[in-house]
Amino acid sequence: MANKKISIGLFGFGVVGQGLYDVLNHSQGLSASINTICVKDRNKKRKIDLFYFTYEKNDILNRKDIDVVVELIDNAQDALEIVTTAMKNGINVVTANKKMLADNFELLFKLQQENGVSLIYEGAVGGSIPIIRNLEEYYDNELLSSIRGLLNGSCNYILTCMELNNMSFADALAKAQQNGFAETDAWLDVAGFDTLNKLCLLTAHAFGVILKPEQVLTLGIQNISDDDILYARAKGLRIKLLATARKVGEKLHVFAMPHFVSKDSEFYNALYENNAIEVEGAFSDKQYFVGKGAGSYPTGSAVLSDISALTYKYRYGYRKLKKVKSQLGENLNAVHLLDNSINQKVYIRYKDKAELNGIEILEIDESYESKKINYLVATVSLKSLFHLKESRSQTVFVCAVS
Amino acid sequence: MANKKISIGLFGFGVVGQGLYDVLNHSQGLSASINTICVKDRNKKRKIDLFYFTYEKNDILNRKDIDVVVELIDNAQDALEIVTTAMKNGINVVTANKKMLADNFELLFKLQQENGVSLIYEGAVGGSIPIIRNLEEYYDNELLSSIRGLLNGSCNYILTCMELNNMSFADALAKAQQNGFAETDAWLDVAGFDTLNKLCLLTAHAFGVILKPEQVLTLGIQNISDDDILYARAKGLRIKLLATARKVGEKLHVFAMPHFVSKDSEFYNALYENNAIEVEGAFSDKQYFVGKGAGSYPTGSAVLSDISALTYKYRYGYRKLKKVKSQLGENLNAVHLLDNSINQKVYIRYKDKAELNGIEILEIDESYESKKINYLVATVSLKSLFHLKESRSQTVFVCAVS
Numbered sequence: 001m002a003n004k005k006i007s008i009g010l011f012g013f014g015v016v017g018q019g020l021y022d023v024l025n026h027s028q029g030l031s032a033s034i035n036t037i038c039v040k041d042r043n044k045k046r047k048i049d050l051f052y053f054t055y056e057k058n059d060i061l062n063r064k065d066i067d068v069v070v071e072l073i074d075n076a077q078d079a080l081e082i083v084t085t086a087m088k089n090g091i092n093v094v095t096a097n098k099k100m101l102a103d104n105f106e107l108l109f110k111l112q113q114e115n116g117v118s119l120i121y122e123g124a125v126g127g128s129i130p131i132i133r134n135l136e137e138y139y140d141n142e143l144l145s146s147i148r149g150l151l152n153g154s155c156n157y158i159l160t161c162m163e164l165n166n167m168s169f170a171d172a173l174a175k176a177q178q179n180g181f182a183e184t185d186a187w188l189d190v191a192g193f194d195t196l197n198k199l200c201l202l203t204a205h206a207f208g209v210i211l212k213p214e215q216v217l218t219l220g221i222q223n224i225s226d227d228d229i230l231y232a233r234a235k236g237l238r239i240k241l242l243a244t245a246r247k248v249g250e251k252l253h254v255f256a257m258p259h260f261v262s263k264d265s266e267f268y269n270a271l272y273e274n275n276a277i278e279v280e281g282a283f284s285d286k287q288y289f290v291g292k293g294a295g296s297y298p299t300g301s302a303v304l305s306d307i308s309a310l311t312y313k314y315r316y317g318y319r320k321l322k323k324v325k326s327q328l329g330e331n332l333n334a335v336h337l338l339d340n341s342i343n344q345k346v347y348i349r350y351k352d353k354a355e356l357n358g359i360e361i362l363e364i365d366e367s368y369e370s371k372k373i374n375y376l377v378a379t380v381s382l383k384s385l386f387h388l389k390e391s392r393s394q395t396v397f398v399c400a401v402s
Numbered sequence: 403m404a405n406k407k408i409s410i411g412l413f414g415f416g417v418v419g420q421g422l423y424d425v426l427n428h429s430q431g432l433s434a435s436i437n438t439i440c441v442k443d444r445n446k447k448r449k450i451d452l453f454y455f456t457y458e459k460n461d462i463l464n465r466k467d468i469d470v471v472v473e474l475i476d477n478a479q480d481a482l483e484i485v486t487t488a489m490k491n492g493i494n495v496v497t498a499n500k501k502m503l504a505d506n507f508e509l510l511f512k513l514q515q516e517n518g519v520s521l522i523y524e525g526a527v528g529g530s531i532p533i534i535r536n537l538e539e540y541y542d543n544e545l546l547s548s549i550r551g552l553l554n555g556s557c558n559y560i561l562t563c564m565e566l567n568n569m570s571f572a573d574a575l576a577k578a579q580q581n582g583f584a585e586t587d588a589w590l591d592v593a594g595f596d597t598l599n600k601l602c603l604l605t606a607h608a609f610g611v612i613l614k615p616e617q618v619l620t621l622g623i624q625n626i627s628d629d630d631i632l633y634a635r636a637k638g639l640r641i642k643l644l645a646t647a648r649k650v651g652e653k654l655h656v657f658a659m660p661h662f663v664s665k666d667s668e669f670y671n672a673l674y675e676n677n678a679i680e681v682e683g684a685f686s687d688k689q690y691f692v693g694k695g696a697g698s699y700p701t702g703s704a705v706l707s708d709i710s711a712l713t714y715k716y717r718y719g720y721r722k723l724k725k726v727k728s729q730l731g732e733n734l735n736a737v738h739l740l741d742n743s744i745n746q747k748v749y750i751r752y753k754d755k756a757e758l759n760g761i762e763i764l765e766i767d768e769s770y771e772s773k774k775i776n777y778l779v780a781t782v783s784l785k786s787l788f789h790l791k792e793s794r795s796q797t798v799f800v801c802a803v804s
Binding site: 019022023026027028029030122128129130133134137138139140142143266269281282283284285286287288289290291292297298300301302304305308309312314317319320323 | 421424425428429430431432524530531532535536539540541542544545668671683684685686687688689690691692693694699700702703704706707710711714716719721722725
């Protein structure tokens with residue numbers, strides 16, 4: 001197998017698809033080439049010969065001479081159909097579609113077992129950082145206690161531009177989009193959904209627990225203002241959109257929200273489109289991984305590495321997942337392992353007191369009101385913040401104080 | 403195999419061996435237990451039942467019911483005999499003995515192929531950082547351009563104590579030894595030999611080139627003084643013992659020496675016993691890994707992860723090494739790929755001008771002389787520093803200026 005040239009059917013030729021194409025063309029070690037590329041738009045200009053393109057997915061999915069389907073399209077629903085069809089046809093799949101994966105993890109796990117095919121997706125989390133495979137292989141028997149990370153290159157880019165270059169949120173977002181870091185729908189980035197999807201993938205591979213994205217508290221940076229940046233800067237802090245999955249006894253604490261981080265935190269210096277992930281074990285202490293989390297080539301490289309892994313028949317073992325399943329019984333949902341009843345100290349910047357309605361405040365540390373800005377620093381029940389998921393208020397911003 | 407309990411024969415019960423014992427006892431996922439422990443010293447107090455111990459290596463090596471030999475002794479020569487005998491007897495081996503590995507890489511590579519056994523050694527480099535397996539698997543087809551790292555926890559600990567806590571070299575070294583970070587023979591740490599051995603392992607797995615430690619320029623921190631720390635601090639720099647393997651065209655630049663690093667460098671914030679490794683690819687940009695590089699549990703965890711990998715028959719593929727070998731012909735030494743003819747800007751602190759004899763100085767940037775301290779900042783031929791390898795002068799200290 002190692003010497004056979006593998007034939008790739010590629011779906012999507014956007015930022016990552018073109019990155020993969022370039023990286024693949026420069027790779028000497030890997031015996032693989034793109035056979036056919038399936039795209040939607042017939043009228044878009046393509047930088048390579050139209051001979052490679054098709055507009056009909058079955059031109060790839062029904063072909064016997066395609067060894068690997070690489071799915072790099074935007075739309076999660078279309079991606080799901082492509083990926084499941086390929087798997088049912090016995091074709092191994094590489095994807096970077098975190099939304100599709102997080103929304104359908106259970107189904108995709110089962111299809112791998114039933115059809116004896118491999119579905120791998122290192123490019124879906126952490127860009128160029130090899131985190132999924134490390135969680136699968138290296139941390140297999142480690143007593144992991146937590147995994148935390150800055151998982152969205154676009155948000156980190158925006159926050160860095162606001163903090164270091166005094167840019168407004170809108171300008172920083174526009175610049176992230178110009179540079180190709182942001183999702184086509186930037187809302188998925190800034191409201192935290194991309195981070196959330198990745199967090200669900202990490203939780204599955206780190207702890208063997210499949211959570212649905214809707215079960216996990218997620219607050220984004222969509223409502224951040226210059227005032228919040230100034231507040232952080234005055235205290236020598238930076239704001240980072242941090243995803244956390246932590247084991248506490250038999251339960252998991254899983255959530256994603258903005259955090260103030262100090263100079264002592266490894267996350268403080270992870271800037272611009274970098275992603276950063278910290279893995280903590282009972283015995284190995286903390287390991288910290290940093291790398292480009294967005295962009296054409298870094299993600300293309302991660303996809304290439306997956307294609308390479310398929311040349312030696314690599315599959316995720318899902319050992320932790322299988323163990324949890326065998327403990328719970330095959331059909332029992334693992335959601336009861338998720339504990340959302342956590343109290344957390346947060347900074348809440350608001351305009352009108354009424355906006356605090358519904359938030360269960362346990363203890364107030366600071367309270368500031370002025371004509372320009374009002375905020376509380378208070379310990380709240382994390383669960384009572386759920387209604388702020390997807391908030392488009394622009395006048396409420398919540399940030400964890402560690 | 404996954405459900406069979408694997409039986410471990412352990413050699414050595416020092417810092418790492420005891421760490422492994424504890425980590426293994428707390429691991430729930432791994433079906434493995436220590437069968438017998440072979441040690442040298444009959445009179446040493448042991449913290450577990452003497453029933454487990456033997457003083458005769460063949461009590462492990464000739465046993466049919468031992469699945470894995472874990473070699474964690476100090477002496478590289480004894481280790482080599484244990485490891486090669488085990489491999490010839492068809493037993494898979496986990497080791498963390500970087501000196502043995504670096505000195506005998508070619509032989510140990512061959513024995514794996516000839517005997518169809520696995521020899522893995524994640525604990526030998528980077529402590530808890532999973533670097534070897536990432537180089538083998540993840541960066542397999544990536545166009546790597548360089549790998550650099552702080553590979554010796556003891557040196558980093560000493561430098562951090564000198565820089566942040568104003569300790570003398572001697573006091574800092576004593577503290578590192580008290581904490582169990584230093585090798586039994588601290589000279590191996592401070593003179594850079596431990597770093598050098600690890601660098602040779604990284605070069606083999608990153609670029610597929612086997613170098614002998616004696617071929618690689620290595621300068622340590624054994625001669626560092628408070629004056630050097632003060633010089634760095636005045637310029638906002640820190641001193642780190644940095645190992646580098648860099649691909650330049652078809653050639654490799656490989657060397658280890660102290661470097662001044664600035665705040666902009668990721669290495670600046672890697673403190674105390676942490677190790678840090680930066681991998682740079684043509685397309686994936688930089689990835690940065692940080693973790694505890696020394697100590698009982700972190701290294702024990704890395705060894706445990708190797709044992710776990712053996713339960714699913716993991717072996718290093720050595721794909722890059724095999725490719726280089728096939729290009730060079732099986733018996734051709736790869737040393738001609740190493741290019742030591744590099745010029746490098748360095749700081750040289752010296753006492754007597756005569757100490758500069760033999761160093762080929764190409765251009766002097768700064769020259770300072772006083773009653774207390776003399777130094778040059780100059781571009782020199784790196785090759786001409788080879789005679790300072792193992793220097794015990796205490797009056798000459800060399801540090802790269804990037």
